[in-house]
Amino acid sequence: MTKSELIQRIADQNPHLFHRDVERIVTTIFDEMTSALAKGDRVELRGFGAFSVKHRDARVGRNPRTGESVQVDSKHIPFFKTGKLLRERLNNGVDHGE
Numbered sequence: 001m002t003k004s005e006l007i008q009r010i011a012d013q014n015p016h017l018f019h020r021d022v023e024r025i026v027t028t029i030f031d032e033m034t035s036a037l038a039k040g041d042r043v044e045l046r047g048f049g050a051f052s053v054k055h056r057d058a059r060v061g062r063n064p065r066t067g068e069s070v071q072v073d074s075k076h077i078p079f080f081k082t083g084k085l086l087r088e089r090l091n092n093g094v095d096h097g098e
Contacts, residue, residue, distance in 0.1 A: 003030070037078060047085035054079045 001009075003026065011022045033043045037053050044050040053076050061072040082090075 045083070047083050049083040049086055050081050052079050052081070053077070 007023050011019045036043050042052045058074040061070050
């Protein structure tokens with residue numbers, strides 16, 4: 001599902017809301033989550049999961065095309081851990097859309 005599909009689905013389920021308002025709400029939620037992660041905070045959505053940021057140290061990597069060693073800088077990467085409810089829904093065959 002893309003962001004625009006999410007916005008459309010929410011708008012369809014809430015005909016009393018203007019499409020532009022739904023779009024603004026979804027964008028604001030994602031912007032706030034991104035800002036929190038950028039500050040190093042954890043974002044937890046109960047039943048869905050938690051987003052956090054992990055640090056990867058600098059290392060020596062290998063170019064797969066040439067086999068040449070390359071220096072890879074340290075970086076921060078987003079990490080997602082699923083919540084219990086989401087895991088249960090995925091593993092119990094509930095609403096897979098199949």
